[in-house]
Amino acid sequence: MQINVRDNNVEQALRVMKKKLQREGIPREMKKRRHFEKPSEIKKREKDEAVRRYRKLDRKRLEIEGF
Numbered sequence: 001m002q003i004n005v006r007d008n009n010v011e012q013a014l015r016v017m018k019k020k021l022q023r024e025g026i027p028r029e030m031k032k033r034r035h036f037e038k039p040s041e042i043k044k045r046e047k048d049e050a051v052r053r054y055r056k057l058d059r060k061r062l063e064i065e066g067f
Helices: 010-024 026-032 039-065
Strands: none
Touching: 010 026
């Protein structure tokens, strides 16, 4: 990853860097790897995330259809 600093404006370069890191998902990955997670916990978390995604998508679909 490369960030150009223009006119010695470090603050703007930091904002750009943070935005790029956020887009890549680096902070979430670091938070996830902070502690060891057992394989059963990984499966449970991934299942919960999938259910959450499905419910969110279902809510959006129902909102669009008008039910």
